[in-house]
Amino acid sequence: MxxxxxxxxxxxxxxxxxxxxxxxxxxxxxxxxxxxxxxxxxxxxxxxxxxxxxxxxxxxxxxxxxxxxxxxxxxxxxxxxxxxxxxxxxxxxxxxxxxxxxxxxxxxxxxxxxxxxxxxxxAEFWWHELEHILLEKQSLPSSFTLSDKRYGRTWSTATDRERQELYNSIVRLMNAGTAAQRDLWLMQLHRWAGTETTPVxxxxxxxxxxxxxxxxxxxxxxxxxxxxxxxxxxxxxxxxxxxxxxxxxxxxxxxxxxxxxxxxxxxxxxxxxxxxxxxxxxxxxxxxxxxxxxxxxxxxxxxxxxxxxxxxxxxxxxxxxxxxxxxxxx
Ligand SMILES: [Zn+2]
CATH class of the missing domain: 3.20.20.370 (Glycoside hydrolase/deacetylase)
Structure with a gap:
């Protein structure tokens, strides 16, 4: 349907x-x-x-x-x-x-x-920072927990499909969020993935x-x-x-x-x-x-x-x- x-x-x-x-x-x-x-x-x-x-x-x-x-x-x-x-x-x-x-x-x-x-x-636009962290990195921890009073939750990130799902969810959250929230969540993701915010x-x-x-x-x-x-x-x-x-x-x-x-x-x-x-x-x-x-x-x-x-x-x-x-x- x-x-x-x-x-x-x-x-x-x-x-x-x-x-x-x-x-x-x-x-x-x-x-x-x-x-x-x-x-x-x-x-x-x-x-x-x-x-x-x-x-x-x-x-x-x-x-x-x-x-x-x-x-x-x-x-x-x-x-x-x-x-x-x-x-x-x-x-x-x-x-x-x-x-x-x-x-x-x-x-x-x-x-x-x-x-x-x-x-x-x-710098890059924030959605490209997300791509680097979530879609282009070879090895990532097997789950990610977003720490946020309202939107906090845990995603499994063991497979490519799960990483894509996390990417889609975070893009949706960031589309709805403020610039300050976005920066905070990006920082958490960078820390989790061990990546830097170096511009490509x-x-x-x-x-x-x-x-x-x-x-x-x-x-x-x-x-x-x-x-x-x-x-x-x-x-x-x-x-x-x-x-x-x-x-x-x-x-x-x-x-x-x-x-x-x-x-x-x-x-x-x-x-x-x-x-x-x-x-x-x-x-x-x-x-x-x-x-x-x-x-x-x-x-x-x-x-x-x-x-x-x-x-x-x-x-x-x-x-x-x-x-x-x-x-x-x-
Ligand atoms: Zn635009």
Whole structure:
């Protein structure tokens, strides 16, 4: 039953939404916003966030040949046919090193939403620290006990499957937790595994200097994506405001330009609140991007503070073209 329910829901959604969306698209041509995180080649990519440079180049060329490409922050009201916007989240160094040359080569613009707390620290994002500890280490103790008043429990970690289960559980906990909780739990995991928090180059975030180089390109717009990459719905309104204004101020100081757009960390409907949406408007952002569990097209009647996006995987261009046709109507 469990396996059938999501499939059935998807089928129902396609059956109902597709004809409705086709009609709406006739009334107002949609903008489909694509979401990327990384352009690089990885041996292990459990979150499936990386698109290989070859696939990314072919995807950009396909867009260039087939669609008008708009920028996320622009006013889309005048679009006369279905258009596409490209966005990146987080601020990985490969955005500058591997994605930008391809955007320049194909003449495609993109908006990069940057989580500022990791910029310039040489550190990795927390989910990669977890991967190193739990999925890449050869020998680990046979069980792990998380010491936490509310979430404390013990996991068996004797087999690869159990380690993967622990990884999944901890990711879920960390998605829901605060930055301070995350640091505490990471420290416990490091102590348990006997690992260090040494950054591994491949997963690092950009330095400030690299971010400046990225922002200098005429193809690039920079947006904010909080400081600590914490789920906003788990924060107080004041803490949410702090995440928004501090990340924007840091970016404005580093880059000497005005930052007008924002994307919610994770960005599913339950990961930000109506207060987050009001705050976005209140602190002066003109648009905000949601995430991939929030499919749909942007129309002139879409809430500018909840623009839906579609996550792009490491698809060869034929599969990308098929997915894109679906994005235009699903
Ligand atoms: Zn993010």
């Amino acid at each position: 469990k396996a059938i329910a999501p499939t059935f829901r998807r089928a129902l959604r396609t059956a109902v939404c597709t004809p409705v969306n086709r009609l709406l698209n006739l009334v107002d041509p949609p903008v489909v916003v694509l979401l990327y995180h990384r352009v690089t080649t990885l041996i292990s990519d459990p979150e499936m966030l990386a698109v290989s440079p070859d696939n990314f180049r072919a995807q950009m060329q396909h867009l260039k040949d087939n669609f008008p490409i708009v920028r996320f922050e622009e006013d889309w009201a005048k679009a006369s046919k279905p258009a596409v916007a490209i966005t990146f989240d987080d601020g990985y160094a490969d955005n500058l090193l591997e994605a930008l040359p391809i955007l320049e080569e194909t003449g495609v613009p993109a908006t990069f939403f940057i989580s500022t707390g990791t910029i310039g620290t040489g 180059n491949i997963h690092r975030a950009m330095t400030v200097e690299e971010l400046r180089l990225l922002a200098e390109s005429s193809r690039v717009t920079i947006g904010a994506h909080t400081v600590t990459h914490t789920r906003l719905s788990s924060l107080t309104v004041e803490a949410q405001r702090e995440e928004m204004t501090t990340s924007r101020q840091q970016l404005e100081t580093w880059l000497g330009q005005k930052i007008t757009v924002f994307s919610y960390p994770f960005g599913r409907r339950d990961e930000y609140t109506k207060e987050s949406i009001a705050l976005c408007r209140d602190v002066g952002f003109v648009k905000a991007a949601a995430n991939f569990n929030f499919p749909g097209q942007a129309h002139r009647w879409t809430d500018p503070y909840q623009i839906p996006r579609h996550l792009v995987r490491n698809w060869p261009v034929e599969m990308f073209a098929t997915q894109l046709r679906g994005f235009l109507t699903r």
